[in-house]
Amino acid sequence: MIGPTPSSPLIPRPPRPPLTSSSLRPLAPSPHPPSPQHYKLFDQAEKLLTKTTFPESAGATQLARYLYYTGRIKALQLEYTEAHRCLLQAQRKAPTTKGLGFRLAVYKLGAIVQLLLGEIPERAVFRHPQSRAPMRPYLELVQAVRLGDLAAFRMAMEKHAATFTADSNYTLIVRLRQNVIRAGLRNISLAYSRIALSDVAAKLVLDHPEDMESIAAKAIRDGVIEATLDHANAVLISKDPTDVYSTLEPQAAFHKRITFCLNVHNDAVKAMSYPPDAHKDGLLDADAMKQRQLEEAELAEALAEEDYE
Amino acid sequence: MATRVRYAPRLAHISLNCCVSAIARADLSAAFAVLERFVNAREPRHMVQALRVLGPFRKKGKESPGVAVGALMAALSTHVAPSAALRAPMLALLGMLPQPAEPVPAPAASEDKDDEKKASISKLPENEVLVGLLVLTLLLDHNQVIAAVPFSLQLMERVGALKRRTLDPIAERVYFYASWAHEVNGTLVAIRSPLLAAHRTACLHHNSTCQATLLNLLLRNYQVRLPPRPHHPPGRASSVGVSPPLIGQHRVPPSYHAHRVRSP
Numbered sequence: 001m002i003g004p005t006p007s008s009p010l011i012p013r014p015p016r017p018p019l020t021s022s023s024l025r026p027l028a029p030s031p032h033p034p035s036p037q038h039y040k041l042f043d044q045a046e047k048l049l050t051k052t053t054f055p056e057s058a059g060a061t062q063l064a065r066y067l068y069y070t071g072r073i074k075a076l077q078l079e080y081t082e083a084h085r086c087l088l089q090a091q092r093k094a095p096t097t098k099g100l101g102f103r104l105a106v107y108k109l110g111a112i113v114q115l116l117l118g119e120i121p122e123r124a125v126f127r128h129p130q131s132r133a134p135m136r137p138y139l140e141l142v143q144a145v146r147l148g149d150l151a152a153f154r155m156a157m158e159k160h161a162a163t164f165t166a167d168s169n170y171t172l173i174v175r176l177r178q179n180v181i182r183a184g185l186r187n188i189s190l191a192y193s194r195i196a197l198s199d200v201a202a203k204l205v206l207d208h209p210e211d212m213e214s215i216a217a218k219a220i221r222d223g224v225i226e227a228t229l230d231h232a233n234a235v236l237i238s239k240d241p242t243d244v245y246s247t248l249e250p251q252a253a254f255h256k257r258i259t260f261c262l263n264v265h266n267d268a269v270k271a272m273s274y275p276p277d278a279h280k281d282g283l284l285d286a287d288a289m290k291q292r293q294l295e296e297a298e299l300a301e302a303l304a305e306e307d308y309e
Numbered sequence: 310m311a312t313r314v315r316y317a318p319r320l321a322h323i324s325l326n327c328c329v330s331a332i333a334r335a336d337l338s339a340a341f342a343v344l345e346r347f348v349n350a351r352e353p354r355h356m357v358q359a360l361r362v363l364g365p366f367r368k369k370g371k372e373s374p375g376v377a378v379g380a381l382m383a384a385l386s387t388h389v390a391p392s393a394a395l396r397a398p399m400l401a402l403l404g405m406l407p408q409p410a411e412p413v414p415a416p417a418a419s420e421d422k423d424d425e426k427k428a429s430i431s432k433l434p435e436n437e438v439l440v441g442l443l444v445l446t447l448l449l450d451h452n453q454v455i456a457a458v459p460f461s462l463q464l465m466e467r468v469g470a471l472k473r474r475t476l477d478p479i480a481e482r483v484y485f486y487a488s489w490a491h492e493v494n495g496t497l498v499a500i501r502s503p504l505l506a507a508h509r510t511a512c513l514h515h516n517s518t519c520q521a522t523l524l525n526l527l528l529r530n531y532q533v534r535l536p537p538r539p540h541h542p543p544g545r546a547s548s549v550g551v552s553p554p555l556i557g558q559h560r561v562p563p564s565y566h567a568h569r570v571r572s573p
Contacts, residue, residue, distance in 0.1 A: 042531065045528055048527060052512070052524055058517055058518070059521070062522060062525060069525065072532060073528075168533075
């Protein structure tokens with residue numbers, strides 16, 4: 001239907017809307033989130049990032065911006081750990097008193113990336129008097145994800161859809177739905193040792209309850225919950241919670257903190273500036289050098305004479 | 310006493326206006342003097358000092374555009390070479406903005422002292438670009454985006470043609486405001502290739518200041534989703550097609566693309 005069709009030259013056929021849409025799409029720079037063109041431009045931006053290097057001598061504000069844009073690209077390309085690292089650094093490099101708009105943009109994106117990583121953002125950002133009101137929609141999201149409340153999540157999304165779209169974060173927030181379901185599933189698996197899958201679906205208020213089994217299976221495979229599925233009876237059987245301290249979890253947590261501290265240390269060493277020509281103070285001027293050489297030569301001669309004697 | 314009270318506000322207003330415009334002109338002259346010192350001595354602090362004029366001048370331009378236009382016109386006649394490529398377009402653009410209340414004082418050429426003073430004023434290309442940057446910010450602040458977009462491209466071309474490394478810190482600002490003008494106008498695609506070309510040049514020149522700014526502008530250029538432009542009527546392509554009654558989730562309505570086809 002979409003391909004070229006023979007038509008009479010006298011009676012021009014109006015092109016079908018899908019054709020218009022598809023033929024104009026390559027010319028459009030960046031349409032709404034659902035369109036694939038949006039990602040295409042991010043691909044181009046990512047290519048630019050790989051081909052270029054950010055100059056080291058550039059100022060802190062430019063570096064903060066660069067880190068923010070890099071963080072956004074990485075987040076959209078599912079590299080959440082890298083995105084989180086960039087955004088955390090951007091927060092640290094951003095000016096502390098000025099540039100509230102930039103800081104808010106970084107905080108908002110940072111909160112979403114943290115949620116996508118399965119972490120809960122710090123409360124301080126949502127409580128600060130300057131950022132309390134603009135961060136309110138994101139606070140509702142965080143609360144919904146933390147409790148695994150799918151209904152609250154849906155309500156927050158519908159209520160603040162315009163804000164999220166204006167912040168260009170809507171695409172990322174749509175991805176959070178899976179995290180909400182997983183958080184809810186984890187709470188249920190902790191509370192019940194044995195529960196029917198239909199009851200789980202009812203508790204989670206899923207749109208399609210028939211998907212519950214596959215969602216639970218995926219969660220078990222990813223290690224979100226410790227449980228088994230009884231397919232014949234359609235029941236989720238939770239295992240006894242294991243002691244976290246017998247696993248590698250604490251080691252991973254410590255490793256993360258140590259890496260962060262080492263990065264801070266390395267950045268501090270890099271940023272340390274020495275006063276110009278400070279190293280030259282210890283050096284002697286030409287006359288003093290000559291005098292010293294003469295003294296050394298005399299000493300050497302005296303020693304040589306002593307040796308002969 | 311009553312008479313003084315009646316006439317005082319008007320007199321005060323006139324004298325205040327004169328005073329403000331004189332201060333604006335003096336600020337610009339001081340900036341040009343520091344700029345000249347930077348060109349001769351290449352000390353970065355002089356350039357930083359010269360660029361400090363931007364913030365207060367923009368503020369002044371927002372409060373009383375006539376004063377800013379008068380100061381810029383005076384600067385164009387005294388500190389920019391008559392043969393400068395951007396002089397005529399800048400004068401034309403300044404003509405579009407609110408004009409100063411009192412006429413711009415013409416430089417007196419009768420006395421020998423003035424002649425000597427005039428000869429001592431250097432008309433560097435840096436002055437031309439700085440005035441261009443101020444004109445661009447003034448246009449943006451007064452919503453003259455349609456005029457600002459082609460002028461910003463002209464200014465970028467001029468910076469590229471001059472090939473002076475002393476222009477780097479001003480060029481950085483020029484790129485920023487040019488990109489901003491295009492973003493406000495919704496034509497970010499049009500500035501993408503000039504920005505890429507400028508970035509390539511900056512990389513080859515090891516010009517880290519412009520390199521960092523241009524890389525950030527390009528990343529923004531790729532990422533920003535442009536808002537639809539309501540002031541453009543729907544085009545022919547979209548008027549021919551008929552929208553389907555139900556549009557799938559992944560299909561964008563054709564009318565959405567209409568403004569983008571025309572935008573570059």
